[in-house]
Amino acid sequence: EAGVVQSPRYKIIEKKQPVAFWCNPISGHNTLYWYLQNLGQGPELLIRYENEEAVDDSQLPKDRFSAERLKGVDSTLKIQPAELGDSAVYLCASSLENGKRTGELFFGEGSRLTVL
Amino acid sequence: AQSVSQHNHHVILSEAASLELGCNYSYGGTVNLFWYVQYPGQHLQLLLKYFSGDPLVKGIKGFEAEFIKSKFSFNLRKPSVQWSDTAEYFCASTSYGNNRLAFGKGNQVVVIP
Numbered sequence: 269e270a271g272v273v274q275s276p277r278y279k280i281i282e283k284k285q286p287v288a289f290w291c292n293p294i295s296g297h298n299t300l301y302w303y304l305q306n307l308g309q310g311p312e313l314l315i316r317y318e319n320e321e322a323v324d325d326s327q328l329p330k331d332r333f334s335a336e337r338l339k340g341v342d343s344t345l346k347i348q349p350a351e352l353g354d355s356a357v358y359l360c361a362s363s364l365e366n367g368k369r370t371g372e373l374f375f376g377e378g379s380r381l382t383v384l
Numbered sequence: 385a386q387s388v389s390q391h392n393h394h395v396i397l398s399e400a401a402s403l404e405l406g407c408n409y410s411y412g413g414t415v416n417l418f419w420y421v422q423y424p425g426q427h428l429q430l431l432l433k434y435f436s437g438d439p440l441v442k443g444i445k446g447f448e449a450e451f452i453k454s455k456f457s458f459n460l461r462k463p464s465v466q467w468s469d470t471a472e473y474f475c476a477s478t479s480y481g482n483n484r485l486a487f488g489k490g491n492q493v494v495v496i497p
Contacts, residue, residue: 301485308490309489310474310476316484324484372418372430373428373430374429375428375429376427377427
């Protein structure tokens with residue numbers, strides 16, 4: 269079974285440029301997450317989707333970050349414009365909640381962003 | 385807000401030594417607790433989890449963790465480590481009614497052959 273797929277793996281941009289990350293979750297997983305991981309820190313939730321609905325986006329900086337999950341499958345996370353402090357790894361994860369909170373997330377390999 | 389604390393961010397030990405990583409969570413109600421592991425160059429993956437029942441949980445690769453409610457702790461242990469256990473280990477928790485998984489800062493473990 270294919271795991272969570274993210275692209276690109278690495279991205280280097282100059283500040284004020286836009287950037288987008290893509291995630292394809294495990295087939296059948298209804299819940300999708302975007303996490304931010306800074307160096308030396310644990311992942312922090314940016315947004316959680318249940319199907320196509322964003323059910324927890326309270327930690328998403330909405331002035332520059334946006335996300336979508338059209339059709340409740342794959343998702344994109346966009347930053348526009350990027351700032352130096354956005355340099356981090358952006359992790360996508362998915363889970364099959366099915367009405368029962370398991371907390372078991374399956375993570376992708378992440379997209380490492382460097383803003384110059 | 386719910387939080388998870390991990391101590392001794394960097395741990396270096398020799399093969400066959402015993403490993404114990406501390407984890408403390410802040411929420412006083414019903415919690416679900418997890419340890420995730422990230423091997424070099426790989427994605428985060430679940431090592432073990434606790435929802436209810438026996439407070440001693442056994443996971444993959446010989447790891448175990450003990451839930452001690454009175455101490456708000458969920459420490460990870462392995463009696464004898466191998467070089468292949470070199471990885472970063474993250475403790476995480478969700479609280480009842482809140483599916484947001486809160487992670488600790490992680491423990492970078494290096495096992496010297």
